[in-house]
Amino acid sequence: MDISTALILAIVVSLLSFGVAAYFYIWVKKQPSSNKTVHMVGELIQKGASTFLRREYALLARFAGVIAILILLFLPQPIWSGDFKDNIAMAVSYIFGTALSALAGKIGITIATIANMKAAEAATKGIKPSFLAGFRGGAVMGMAVVGSSLLGVSLVYAITRDASAMLGFSFGASSLALFAKAGGGIYTKTADVSADLVGKVELGIPEDDPRNPAVIADNVGDNVGDVAGMGADLFDSNVASMVAALVMAITLDKGAGNFTMMVFVYAALGLLASSIGVITARMGKSGDPSNALNMSTYVTTALYAGATALVTWIFKFEWRIWGAMIAGLLVGTIIGIASDYFTNDNKKPVHYVAKASESGPAFTILSGVSYGFLSVLPALAGIAVSALVAYNLTAQLNPGNPVYGMFGISMAAVGMLSIVGMIISNDAYGPIVDNARGLVEMGNLGDKALEITDSLDSAGNTVKAVTKGFAIGAAGLTIIALLGTFMSEVNVAASERGLAGIENFDILNPTVFFGLLVGAAIPAVFSAMLMLGVDRNAQRMVGEIHRQFNEIPGLKEGKEDAMPEYDKCIDIATTGALKELIPAGLMAIAATIVVGFVGGVNAVGGFLAGNIISGLLLALFMSNSGGLWDNAKKYVEAGNHGGKGSNAHKSAVVGDTVGDPFKDTAGPSINTQVTVVSLVSSIMATLFLTIKIFG
């Protein structure tokens, strides 16, 4: 096999996955949807989601335009001092990255806002068809995201064969993901928190009650936050992990070896395995949707491990690299299981928090924060061990060159993300069936259908913990690998200029330590800015909901002709999210640039490491606490500790409200923030090396 064959394979598999996506898209569209209310509400959601996406993309297009011009002028080096073709390649790749990411988000939203109606309608017929409609809707997203990321990386590599261009492409994907995730996260939690607070807590009306003016905004939020945002996030992680591996592979392949080829082949096999996994996914005889989701994940994992082993054997690839990759895959599974323990409502943490809620909301918060803190240990230790194993496996290929070891870590990340197609399908399934549940309620499709969608929804929540563990673990390994990429970029730039490169980032070097401390603060500040954004925005929306309930006659009592003004709430969520999403992202990028120009490459190395450590810590803490509170509330609602309306329930609702921005706004955005900062550092490596304001 040679690199061209590998590239062709990757491109063919990408196109194949688009085929699978198209097939599912048509299949979902063909499912019946006849109920009028469902249709009407579904269209409102669709319209709200497209409006937000359009306005968000319009804003981000201008932003991306500015960045592209800056890249053109200054990166990889000022246009007047280097080869201007490099600048063009990087700028164009950047735009390509943002465009593909936006496209993936758009496709996801489109199918999700169709599949929710179909799943709602199918629920009147039984759990199996409803599950399939939800799952296949999610699979369209999964196949489109992974297909376009593999296609994008393959094309950029095939055309440029240049590390800078690939970093530019990855930065495009990341910068869009940063804002899409932050904006979507603020949107969804603004609506969710406000709707719950006024509806469930103050007025005691059920979730998804059509009287609630924020109910449509809430359902739109599930789509723009959980579907489009999550898609952009995993598109970004997937691209970043491949690019980190490829940048190092290019350096290493100059000597010998076929590392570049292996990255493409393994990635293609992962997508192939995921495609087979989603096609064969069915609900078995057990009738348990979680089982169906987990089974298809395990099938995909096994298929992938087998296929890569076979290919490695046939083409005589390096087994150590295969081992590094499998180490990542295994540890991803372990991290997933650990996250599951801390958030599953069959396990001790959820039970403990539910019980503590009897004593009041303060105890809900304290116990949830405590378990969130505990949950970071298995994941951090897992990432640490897989990085150590992967490094040591591949470092021995050439003990004199540390890049081999870092390449191993990047392959562990590729391994962890290999089944990402499956992961995204499972993840997007969640908000679709959550929406379907809302439509069933609003369309009055009957108690049976409500029960079915409830059980589908709860399966979505359980699976979410596992997939989130995977996503954070993979991001962790990717950003560690990107630290290696940064060093390799610095040294390439240094050797071109006859400057001294860097051999290490020594913690005892005070400049590195300075970077470590400042870098550690950034994810905290970033999370704070997002949460304050949600807080401000939710308070605006709570005011609006109060106004409507007070001013629209008959709304509170549920009179037939009293319609809430859904669009006012949608507009508040949209405008607020767009206003709040830019500052947090810019802060992180600006901090990187300031640290780089003040302290140079050593400070940036420390900064990245500090960012990774504190970012992983906070992301794991916030995601797991949030998931735990969500499930503790559901556990109480299922009739434990007094059930709905009890004191324990009131406390659990407070926990859930705190957890919402934790797990859906700040927590998952941190990954993207760290990735963006890592990529900014790599693409600006030359500038940080040559321009320093102090010292």
Add this chain to the structure above:
Amino acid sequence: MDISTALILAIVVSLLSFGVAAYFYIWVKKQPSSNKTVHMVGELIQKGASTFLRREYALLARFAGVIAILILLFLPQPIWSGDFKDNIAMAVSYIFGTALSALAGKIGITIATIANMKAAEAATKGIKPSFLAGFRGGAVMGMAVVGSSLLGVSLVYAITRDASAMLGFSFGASSLALFAKAGGGIYTKTADVSADLVGKVELGIPEDDPRNPAVIADNVGDNVGDVAGMGADLFDSNVASMVAALVMAITLDKGAGNFTMMVFVYAALGLLASSIGVITARMGKSGDPSNALNMSTYVTTALYAGATALVTWIFKFEWRIWGAMIAGLLVGTIIGIASDYFTNDNKKPVHYVAKASESGPAFTILSGVSYGFLSVLPALAGIAVSALVAYNLTAQLNPGNPVYGMFGISMAAVGMLSIVGMIISNDAYGPIVDNARGLVEMGNLGDKALEITDSLDSAGNTVKAVTKGFAIGAAGLTIIALLGTFMSEVNVAASERGLAGIENFDILNPTVFFGLLVGAAIPAVFSAMLMLGVDRNAQRMVGEIHRQFNEIPGLKEGKEDAMPEYDKCIDIATTGALKELIPAGLMAIAATIVVGFVGGVNAVGGFLAGNIISGLLLALFMSNSGGLWDNAKKYVEAGNHGGKGSNAHKSAVVGDTVGDPFKDTAGPSINTQVTVVSLVSSIMATLFLTIKIFG
């Protein structure tokens, strides 16, 4: 000047400070206290506090005994392979460290439980005598703690002149502080949270109402947690900063220079300046107690800076080292001011959180967490900048030897802690006047006296934020310096054995990175264990309070002859705290040892750095959020956003309850945890270098 003169100066100043402490002790004892109820309740508090301390020290004595035997057998190296006199010196120094720390705690508790009665009684005469009784009570503690730490370090150095023995002494102080802080923190918050929850929230009776069975336990808690625990904590920080500086000074002085001498001279001048500061402290004409506290701090700081400059000039000390020290002192002040911004009830964050509380407790929590996250940036950046400045100032003394730079960082820590005598006096003042307020209420000393103690108490809270900022900043610099100490100990051990030493801790070395990630998880797990301890214990006590209100006839109604069983609650708090304090501390120590034997000295270097970063992040977050919630509650109680009994108030109480274990149990214990782990690493350096299980 020579080293003997410096040692004599240090010992004389220590004895002088004991004189000041004795003078204040006698002065406070002489103040009148005639009210019967105050006397009776005061004695109950005294008895409760001594009982806890006795039981705690009995437990810790056994623990320290075991550790001392282990040290004797294995450290600094196994007794059969080295000079057994070293082992004896280290073990004896260790015991000496624990004993002095316990003594300082005991003195603090004794005076605090007298001064509270005197301040309560004095409040009937006016604010000035009441302030003075509270402040001078605190000053006894301040002078005793700093005097004994300086005396202890001076004696150990004078007798052994050995780095290992000093590290052993410091480890003794730290290990006792770890458990005293954790145990006291669990005790105080168990009682506080339970008393508030049942009393204020459920029954709506005032704080410190004598009907509340937990009220005495709550007042005991202020003493064992905030006085004894805090004293042990700052004793530990102060010793650790001097020892870190001295260990490096010994290495450097082998060449030339008088660095050892400077450490003692500067530390002695700091204690002298603090003594003058506390003697001259008075409430001026303004009648504002915060002003009085802050003024005396500024006077001390100015005196210290002047005196050290003078001495540096006269004795021709190295100005660069003086500069490093002053950099620490300045940044300490800046960090204090930043903490003040985030917790002061005149500033935006408190107002924002109070306003957000109108929308419910979830918003109190979310906004408080957000501001807590934001608050880490100025402090981390401040520590980073002061470390960078101090390093670069002193590194230029000998650019070839990085120990010079690390010595500069340790001197910045010494500078930040130079006025620690003043800081402790201010800090111990807080719980004393808080207790006095309780006694005024329980003794029915009248509204005027209540108003006076209220204003004294509120000044204590404001000043606390500044002193906490100082304490965390100083701990940050100290633990950075201890990282240098660890490397220097490893290299000393390596050169003695002809092994390869370490030149750096490279972040890109996967073993170091492994340590970084695992180390970052430890403070989170440690905090979680402490908070779960409080949670479990508070639930036990809430049950007991409910029982008493239900079973003791007439208690709820406040009948004359219905006495609650205070001792039951005291016993629950004591037993629970003792049960919960050991596992968390042991976990941190065990994790260090496991990482050391698995990954060797490189993994330990990473582990320490990860521990420092995540420890500072979480400590700052938890302390500042906690202080913010406390003051937001007080701000609402002062009549804002509806005042007492409003919805905003109920939410603010939830915030305060969450904040209590954040700021008084977990947050401040983290410093000590990190210090202990750093010292364990240094004293076990030889073992980690020579014994490795893997690799």
